[in-house]
Amino acid sequence: MCIEMTHQFYGFEILDVDELEENSSSSSGDGEGECGPQKLTRAQRKRLRKKKLKEEALRRRKVIGPLLPTVSDDGKGDDGSIHPSIGNISMLDRLILDQNSLSGNIPKEIGNLSHVIELDLSNNRLIGSIPLAIFNISSLHVLYLTNNSLSGFLSLNVEEHQLNLEAIDLSSNQLTGEIPSSLCQFQELRFLYLSRNNFTGQIPRDIGFLSKLERLRLTKNEITGTIPPSLGNISSLQFIRCVENRIGGEIPQGLGNLLHLKMLGFDFNNLTGEISPAIFNISSLAYIAFTANRLSGHIPASAGLQLPNLKGIFLANNQLSGEFPMAITNASKLIELELSYNFFAGSVLTNLGNLWQLQCLNLASNQLTNELRNLELDFINSLVECRMLQFVIVGNNPLNGILPDSVGNLSSSLEMFNIENGQINGHIPKGIGNLSSIISLFLNGNNLSGSIPSEVGKIKQLLKLYLSRNVLQGSILEELCHLIDVGEILLSENELSGFIPDCIGNFSQLQRILLGSNKLTSTLPSSLWEITSLLLVNVSNNSLQGELPPEIGDWSALMY
Known part of the structure; x- marks a missing residue:
């Protein structure tokens, strides 16, 4: 979900699906979270709730933490643990002790709180197993034990x-x-919510009996088996997140019947087979997330026609094939489109500009091409309409075209532009210097010719400049020395000539500079060795003269 995997998978997390859940639960009406001061985060709601509860604590038999050890019947031991005497407060109906640095075990006597409705011991340092007695409290409606160090099996003996x-x-x-x-x-x-534990085995086959379940979160466990078909019977389900497990098998067709579903997330599992076309017809869906599985087949050509609320589609790192889904541009609320590392073919759509809220476009490492009748990359012209765009990642596709001048008119929020290994011809447009927010510019591994435009030096935020493996000519311009925060400059395997400018010492944050396999002459500027952050220098296969300074022996971390 816009996350980055070294060497194989690009992405940058923009959408916080946890925040979506919290915003949804705090809003009214259809439950969709919105930006704005009128919406409260979960933390804000909890603080407000605790403030109100504290005002009513004496009147309504509640204990709101922290419990003070100076009170004889407070239930908190001198060592910061929960004292067994807590079970003596028999008329208590809410016990909220979250974020109190409580340690030790949860005493089994807590099961004596026969009137408690809400029990919140989250965000402490509690250890040991969860007492079975907690689940025997017939009045209990809400149980929060998240973010502790509780261990052992979850044992239940439930009575009617x-x-x-x-x-x-x-x-x-x-x-x-x-x-x-x-x-x-x-x-x-x-x-x-059972995420971030060490649960093993399968999701219970009978989970479909939870007919009122709205949110299921099992992320980051060791769950195996398959997705229970009965999950498709829970018509109330809105959020399913089972990310980073070892769930295999096919996606049950019945999931397409969950007409209130907003999030469907099974990223980083072992799912196989095709994605049911019915899933792309759930109009309430905001997120479809199956990144890093072994899914195959096609995305329906109609995908997007029935998805008016879709904000993110994450299908990267699978084995999906077929044409780029043309109807996806009808999902006008789409923020992230992640289809990288698949086998999609055909042309990149030239109406991507319809996705005016798009922030992340990641189509890297497919078999996508440019419109055959055009020399310029027309989809770039279309992306000019996406004024919120932050990431364009389309490298490692046989695009075979010319970068249009309109690349300089892309969103002022653009942080990454990656079109590496894309069979790109022509010159680097001068307008690229208008992209003032660019942090990473990857144009390496193409057939770009001409000189490096001096306008690149205007991109003050640039941290990574990759132009290697092209046929660029001319000199290394002094204007590049304006990039004082740049950390990596890769210009190797071009036809650059002339000398290396002495102002290269301005790069105070530089870690890697690769200038090998060019036609550079003269000597290495002494200012290069004044950059204390350097880790890698490559100037091999040039016509440089002179000697390396003796000080280079002090650079223990330097490779050259």
Whole structure:
């Protein structure tokens, strides 16, 4: 999801799907999160709730942490643990002790709180297993134990009168074993969060009995098996996140029946087969995420026609093939389009400008081409309409075209432009200097000719400049020395000539400079060796003269 994998997978996280869930739960109406001061984050809501609860604590039998050790019946031990006497406060209906640095085990006596509705012990340092007694509290509706160091198996012995739980959050602990099938008896359950543990085994086959479930999060466990077909029976489901597990098999067709679904996320698993066309007809969907699986087949040509709320589609690093889905440009709310590292073919669409909210376009490492009838890369002209664009990553495709002058009119927010190894011809447009926010410019591995335009020196934010393996001529311009924050300059394997400018010493953050296999002459400027951040220098296969300074022996980290 716009994340970066070294050498193989580009991406940059823009959309926070956790934030989407929190915003959705805090809003009214259809539940879609919106930007603006009228919306509260989860943390803000919790602070507001705790403030109100503290005002009512004496009147309504609540204990809001931290519990003070100066109070005899506070329930907190001198060592920062939860004292077993907490179970004596029998009329308590809410116990909220999150973010109190509590340590030690959860005492089994907590199960004596027979009237407690909400139990929140999250964000502490609690260890040991979760007492079975907690799940025997028949009045309990909300259980938050997230972000502790709780371990052991999750053992449940559920009786019919104990089925009132609506929310269970045990994420970010060290729980092991299988997810107990007895969880599926909590038929009032709306939120089940078990992410970031060490659960193994399969998702319970009977999970479909949780008929009121709205959010299921099982991310970052060791879950195996397949996706239970019964998951498609839970019509209330809005969010499914089972990222970074080892779930295999095919995607059940029944998931296409979840008409209220906003997030469907199974990134980084072992899923095979095709994506059901029905999934692309769920009009409520905001995110489709199957990055890094082994999915094959085509994306339906109609994908996008029935997705008016789609914000992100993440299908990178699979084995998908076929034509670029033409109807995707109808999903006008799309922010991220991630299709890299597949086998998509055909032309890059020339109406991508319809996606006016697009921030990240990643089509790298496919078999995509330019419109055959045009020399210029027409899709670049279209992207000028995307004024929020931050990342354009289309490298490692046989595009075979010329960079249009319109590249200089791309979004002023653009941070990365990557068209490496794209069979690009012609000159580097001078307008590229207008991209004032560019951090990474990758034009390497093409057939670009002419000189490096001096306008590149105007891109003050530039950190990475990759122009190697082209047929660029002329000299290394002194204007490049204006890039004082640049960390990597790759100009090797071109036809650059002349001398290396002495102002190269201005690059105070430079770590790598590759100038090998050119036609450079004269000597290496002494200012080069004044750059203390240097890790790699390559000036081989040139016509340079002179000797290396003796000080180079002090550069223990330098490779040259």
